[in-house]
Amino acid sequence: MKMFSKLFLFLFSGILFISCSNGAQKSDDGWVDLFNGKDLSGWKAVAGTANFEVVDGVIVGSAVAGSPNTFLITEETYGDYILELDLKVENLTSNSGIMARGQFDPAARDGNGLVYGYQVEADPSERAWSAGIYDEARRGWLYPLDLNPAAKTAFKMGEFNHYRIEVIGDEIKTWLNGQEVAYVVDDMDSKGFVGLQVHSIRNPEDEGNKTYFKNVKIKTTNLDPKPFSSSIYVVNNRLNELTDYEKNTGWKLLFNGQNSEGWKGAYKDEFPDFGWSVNDGILTIAESDGGESTNAGDIVTKEEFSAFDLGFEFRLTEGANSGLKYFVTLSEGNKGSAIGLEYQILDDEKHPDAKMGKEGNRTLSSLYDLITAQKQGRFINPIGEWNKGRVVVEPNNHVTHYLNGLKVLEYDRGSEEFRELVANSKYKIWPNFGEAEQGHILLQDHGNRVSFKNIKLKSLK
Template identity: 50%
Template sequence: MKKNIILTLLFFCVASLGAQDWEPLFNGKNLKGWKRLNGKAEYKIVDGAIVGVSKKGTPNTFLATTKNYGDFILEFSFKVDDDLNSGVQLRSESRKDYNNGRVHGYQFEIDPSTRAWSGGIYDEARRGWLYPLTLNPSAKSAFRNNAWNSARIEAVGNSIRTWINGIPCANIWDDRTPEGFIALQVHAIENDKDEGKTVCWKDIRICTTDVKRYQTPQEHVAPEMNIIDNTISPYEAKDGWTLLWDGKTTDGWRGAKLSTFPTKGWEIENGILKVMKSGGAESANGGDIVTARKYKNFVLKVDFKITEGANSGIKYFVNPDMNKGKGSAIGCEFQILDDDKHPDAKLGVKGNRKLGSLYDLIPAPENKPFNKNKFNTAIIIVKGDHVEHWLNGIKLIEYERNNDMWDALVAYSKYKDWPNFGNLEEGNILLQDHGDEVWFKNVKIKELK
């Protein structure tokens, strides 16, 4: 609580500096400097505020600045009726060669629903959610329903950060669009009961001069999300993160049963490491790949995408010398699986071979935040004997190893005949070839003391 109060004070102190470097984006009287795009929802001026009015039968409507902005700090106040989703676009575009002029780009979310993701960052008509507030749950209480809220957006270089009422909400590192317009959104509606609901903005001002001088200190209360594939941001580097795969070469990896990287079965294409389809057999084509060195205590992040019916996995505490015969190398496994289409989902005990499970040992919940058609983020955290599996920001399972309960669990699994399974102090990290096409990128690790 004390830290939040200090950050809030810093926020207002920074905001009050250099008033001469701020300029209004809205004069309080008319919509000079703005233009409407895409939909036909109404924008009007009431008591010095821009009021957007929802309209059924029209797509998302945007009131956009006629100027583009690159690096800036934007401040405004907003209020929205319940049940009406909205947002503020930044560094956004509307081009004829992209969906016939559809507005696309970063969006500061305005969300009065019980989900409470106001202040999160959505990539409108492009990549979808970049920073849902599942990544920063403490910020979900920042927004106040049926009241005016203050907002701040800092877009400087690759860094985009947001605040509501002085509370840090979102924090991304991305380079997709370095500049574009700012726009106020009236979201499309489907229900008659939402016709005529309003979202309001006022006191809209922007700083584009000497922006770095007025940036809020990088406290990272809102955890940073690096969106740039296969890179380490300056903050990640400072925090101890390194790339396990560089996005271009096979450096740092070898076959689990080889001294070099496999000559077949794996491909690198456009920053994606692909295990290729070969009939569904376990480690029978290119074979599993493992890190060149071993790891003990760590946080591992891997983005993965499956093809239909695919099976694969991320293993840790792997001893590549334990199994020199057929099949996969032996280690604890974060299961990657198409639960709907692969038969392995119906095997095992109580779903312990489904996506996110500790394979054949501990089942992940049935209700998982998984998108079969997109990249998903697996996180494995190891602190001594304590291990956690996370998927897309949600913890799936946690367990303790090196104890009687663990040994009893192993004794009733397919690993019962492998000595000291899962109890190694350190081991290699493995990406599995199970004969199905699966994609990997953003393979990162932070070693813990």
């Protein structure tokens, strides 16, 4: 009996040693420690030559000159989970991040390997997009913090910052030091590793800059998602489908993805019976003669809106021109396209309208003929790919245009500055242009093939 007890004790001790040494220790509440506080068991460094070590119970990553981004990744992959950890950076150049469902191609970059996929940002720079969501080495920014500016102050430089990341189904949500930050709905990756990043450095004098990680834990069973208490913008990549969160916070679809319900032709009682089509969840205006509203014509919402948050996606063909107009009253009786404030939709490179107007105020995402959008090339997807537009009109008449999550312009309807712009534009012939209390949303037929989807709106009060 004593021999059996000793054997049992020996076997149990061995099992305990193995479970502790691989870095994954499960607690009674379902959380598993991915980092054992002693060594890097269960992790491996890939894609670069930055150094990772354990110092006083903390993972310390040190930047190396000439190295690309380096990632310490878990040997195990995960599907749905909640991840929490603490992260600290001490230098403004030490951009970092946390890979969620990360992917690794060992053969890429001539066998040096490439990490790609969802990354939750640590951004100590003046831009302050920490806990925003980036698609590393693939699509770029999915959720820049221009979409949630209130969260830009959450990151604390030189201190440990607590991250919470929920990756459940096709939804990714992030918190930083308790602040609700980002919400993305996307199904490109259903599982992958957890990764900790040491970013590449541009200046050799930044070699040795350190990033710190501790208290890394994950929960994969009996998940209890934490609801967002405030209303933030959701980057939703489902096709014409709102999340429950969006529905509960007042969003509705303006285009149902199936038919033209809710829309009609401008200056018409019914929806055009040619030109516009709905196929596979996409609303498209056909190519015609390149003229402004000379074929099927513009379409407008049957409903009118005053203050609102409007999101939409558009896809241009080469050389195409279109626009999304708001505060369209249909009262001017003009020929051609109906009058309204216009979010310009244009191939800036190949359509001549981009070179007209004043200082680029007829280019993509500009307030047409009035205010030029301040765009960055990296935030413009190529012709033939989808781009995300957004227009926010606040109850105080402050208006903001976004392109792929980046704020590109803002103005105040009815202000003295706004009226001066109108007085020097093509709109000067219409009294009180752009100042209607409410109006329709319009999609323009400019004779070029352009497609739309995921048109959603929330009324603001």
